[in-house]
Amino acid sequence: MDDHAFADLVAPHRRELLLHCYRMLGSRTDAEDALQETLLAAWRGLDGFEGRSSLRTWLYTIATRRCLNARRSAPKAPVPPFEPPAPSRRGEVTWLQPYPDDLLDGVPDAAPGPEARYEMREAISLAFVAGLQRMPPRQAATLILRDVLGYTTDETAELLDVTPTVVKGLLQRARSAKSDAATPVGDDGLTDRFARAFAGRDLPALLALLTDDAWLAMPPAPHEYHGHDAIAGFLTASPTWQYALRLEPARANRQPAFACFLDDAPAGLLVLTPRGDRVAALTRFLYEGVA
Structure with a gap:
């Protein structure tokens, strides 16, 4: 052959x-x-x-x-490109990357047997x-x-x-x-409200969209921030918040996401994990492989 x-x-x-x-x-x-x-x-x-x-x-x-x-063998975690506040905890899965939804097109959504x-x-x-x-x-x-x-x-x-x-x-x-976390599902307006709060750097409005137990991660750095106070502390210290990032709607892992741009330069991907009408997790991917 x-x-x-x-x-x-x-x-x-x-x-x-x-x-x-x-x-x-x-x-x-x-x-x-x-x-x-x-x-x-x-x-x-x-x-x-x-x-x-x-x-x-x-x-x-x-x-x-x-x-x-x-x-x-798992890769070593890199150092973040800025000085972040002390994390709530350090994540174990520092190599996690998003998976674009367009790569899921054409993948069979049917199991080969009844065991799935x-x-x-x-x-x-x-x-x-x-x-x-x-x-x-x-x-x-x-x-x-x-x-x-x-x-x-x-x-x-x-x-x-x-x-x-x-x-x-x-x-x-x-x-x-395994985790028994529910499948991420959000209402149609949640991502729009999040984008408006983020683009306007309206921290109270953004925090109001988060669940009480929301958390933020930033693979491949191990830092994780749990709860509103920790997330607010991270955002205010991060260039993500300080500069006027432009967000464009995207999808990854069958979840709502935003491609981030600083002027016209790609600046990573922000993936939301909705729970009902609020956001339960933010995952900010900063490095190569996320464009």
């Missing part, structure tokens, strides 16, 4: 495999690297593919194992993906394969090269560890 024929063969699966790698790794950059490694391994091993499983499942097997290898527990909207949210990063790698892989993709226990065992008993144990621990 030549390069073009192989590209045509795997093309229907590229977007869902990239999404799978993103869930496993939490970083779009790392996911793209893992996908390339997966396709290269598949190309090299195609002669040995015996067809005992579908091509899709075989590719998921390769991708999952590449991601498990990649998770053995999550719909696409919930299984791509920032909270869900961050929760996966806090799990041991094989627990995260098991939760994704069983509860997101809908593979059976036996199929998951074959994918991970373990016994069904091991899968059941991993899944039980993963379900116990």
Whole structure:
């Protein structure tokens, strides 16, 4: 099989495999690297593919194992580009990146079996993906394969090269560890009100749009700010607030977001996690990979 024929063969699966790698790794950059490694391994091993499983499942097997290898080392957190106030706490998942909604177009929103527990909207949210990063790698892989993709226990065992008993144990621990945060849903006017308050640097109006337990994070820095006072302290110290940033509506992880610009220069991405008619979390991505 030549390069073009192989590209045509795997093309229907590229977007869902990239999404799978993103869930496993939490970083779009790392996911793209893992996908390339997966396709290269598949190309090299195609002669040995015996067809005992579908091509899709075989590719998921390769991708999952590449991601498990990649998770053995996590990047170090960088220093923020300004002097922030003391954080409420330091986050563990400093490598988290947003996932543009346009990359989700064309990804099947149907599981291959009845085992799936999550719909696409919930299984791509920032909270869900961050929760996966806090799990041991094989627990995260098991939760994704069983509860997101809908593979059976036996199929998951074959994918991970373990016994069904091991899968059941991993899944039980993963379900116990995962966050039960609700799927982000907001009313249609929430993002408009937020944009007006932010653009006008109206801090009281912005804080009024936040839930009482709202928090702000700024990957890849580990700083997190919990509660109105901490968020207000961060914003007033941050160039994000001091300069007249222009916000343009965007979407990431099936959540409302804003592309930020200083004059015409990209200045990152601000992702909102709504809860009802208010915002429960702000995630400010400042570095490369967020344009």
